[in-house]
Amino acid sequence: MADLSDDATWRTIRAEFPILDQTLRTGKKLVYLDTAATAQKPNRVVDCIRQCYERDNSNVHRGIHELGDRMTTLLEDAREQVRELLGAREVEEIVFTSGTTMSLNLVAHGWGRKFLRAGDVVLLNEMEHHANLVPWYEAAKATGAEIRHIPLTTDGRLDMDQLDTVLDRQVKLVAVTAMSNVLGTINPVAELARRAHDVGALIAVDGAQSVPHGMTDVTRDQIDFLAFSGHKFYGPTGVGVLYGRRELLEAMDPFLFGGHMIREVTRDSATWADLPAKFEAGTGPFIQAAGLGAAIAYIKQIGMEPIMAYEHELARYAGERLAEVPELTILGPAWPDRGAIFSFVVEGVHPHDLSDLLDRQGVAIRAGHHCTMPLHDRLGLAASARASLAFYNNREEVDSLVEAILAARRVFRR
Numbered sequence: 001m002a003d004l005s006d007d008a009t010w011r012t013i014r015a016e017f018p019i020l021d022q023t024l025r026t027g028k029k030l031v032y033l034d035t036a037a038t039a040q041k042p043n044r045v046v047d048c049i050r051q052c053y054e055r056d057n058s059n060v061h062r063g064i065h066e067l068g069d070r071m072t073t074l075l076e077d078a079r080e081q082v083r084e085l086l087g088a089r090e091v092e093e094i095v096f097t098s099g100t101t102m103s104l105n106l107v108a109h110g111w112g113r114k115f116l117r118a119g120d121v122v123l124l125n126e127m128e129h130h131a132n133l134v135p136w137y138e139a140a141k142a143t144g145a146e147i148r149h150i151p152l153t154t155d156g157r158l159d160m161d162q163l164d165t166v167l168d169r170q171v172k173l174v175a176v177t178a179m180s181n182v183l184g185t186i187n188p189v190a191e192l193a194r195r196a197h198d199v200g201a202l203i204a205v206d207g208a209q210s211v212p213h214g215m216t217d218v219t220r221d222q223i224d225f226l227a228f229s230g231h232k233f234y235g236p237t238g239v240g241v242l243y244g245r246r247e248l249l250e251a252m253d254p255f256l257f258g259g260h261m262i263r264e265v266t267r268d269s270a271t272w273a274d275l276p277a278k279f280e281a282g283t284g285p286f287i288q289a290a291g292l293g294a295a296i297a298y299i300k301q302i303g304m305e306p307i308m309a310y311e312h313e314l315a316r317y318a319g320e321r322l323a324e325v326p327e328l329t330i331l332g333p334a335w336p337d338r339g340a341i342f343s344f345v346v347e348g349v350h351p352h353d354l355s356d357l358l359d360r361q362g363v364a365i366r367a368g369h370h371c372t373m374p375l376h377d378r379l380g381l382a383a384s385a386r387a388s389l390a391f392y393n394n395r396e397e398v399d400s401l402v403e404a405i406l407a408a409r410r411v412f413r414r
């Protein structure tokens with residue numbers, strides 16, 4: 001366990017991310033505040049991938065030779081790392097996909113299209129990322145099920161006082177993000193799981209933003225499905241995870257068909273392999289999965305708890321500093337019910353212009369609807385600016401963000 005509040009320790013950790021130590025074409029030092037879009041990768045992950053390609057690369061579960069064995073071991077070790085990270089009971093409940101989007105599509109196809117019926121309800125809410133909305137719209141269209149929404153409060157939380165008005169026995173699944181990628185809201189997934197189960201519904205959790213910040217345990221929180229992306233967890237792109245309870249995964253239909261996912265194929269039919277292979281058709285992202293395993297091992301070595309404590313404190317500081325900027329409105333709930341994601345608008349400055357001006361100061365943020373059009377519609381905004389933090393950021397970088405926003409305001413007030 002590392003003490004990230006100790007400056008020397010923090011600097012040692014920061015040095016593991018060489019990409020962060022660079023001067024941009026503007027001559028400014030990079031301040032990377034776009035982790036919610038994709039996290040940077042520590043040397044450990046890059047080394048793992050390089051070593052895989054230099055030493056171990058071979059297709060998995062097939063080659064009866066040493067390289068094939070080694071790569072298969074790396075892949076299956078990574079699966080065990082994910083199981084432990086999520087607190088899942090069995091390694092067979094961990095399916096490697098290409099990312100959160102594919103994991104949620106897999107549930108919407110494999111479970112939704114098989115088990116939803118006309119008159120059933122899928123319960124969503126307006127703060128979801130498109131990846132946890134559109135697959136359900138399509139599943140509902142295909143089955144005749146309906147979409148309902150949990151109302152939001154004006155400060156951007158799920159209105160739990162109104163949950164009973166929308167959560168009844170018609171609801172077959174609640175699909176919810178554990179942490180909003182725009183509002184930073186941390187949703188009460190354990191309570192939602194309990195309330196969903198009380199009416200016989202399942203819960204599918206989008207963990208894209210929460211899992212990298214240590215908030216989810218599928219057994220403790222009684223979660224049925226959970227999705228996250230490797231690239232937001234300091235791992236490579238191209239790999240993601242679907243956790244599903246064994247009975248559910250066994251009852252579901254595969255989403256993709258082809259090699260590896262079969263038990264037996266005849267001239268005109270096929271049967272499916274056991275979990276998790278049933279959902280891993282074709283050659284999967286095995287090197288990326290090994291890289292994700294390295295990322296999890298790295299985070300474990302620092303300790304998720306110190307990371308959470310450091311990010312919590314940094315987010316508090318960022319919230320305070322941003323609140324000092326005149327005419328800046330932070331979207332979402334007040335401290336402490338939020339993670340280290342700050343979407344905001346500055347009166348009179350378009351978010352795209354703001355991010356452009358910040359880029360000239362070396363500060364990398366994101367502007368747009370962040371794949372949450374229904375949320376932005378509700379807020380009456382076409383776009384917002386978003387700064388997102390990780391344990392490799394520090395207060396100085398938050399100060400740079402605030403100074404850059406103040407400078408941008410001056411440009412627009414001339």
Ligand code: PLP
Binds near residue numbers: 177
């Ligand atoms: N869900 C949330 C909350 C996200 O923030 C994102 C990505 O930004 C996704 C889903 C989609 O993740 P991916 O593009 O890695 O599939």
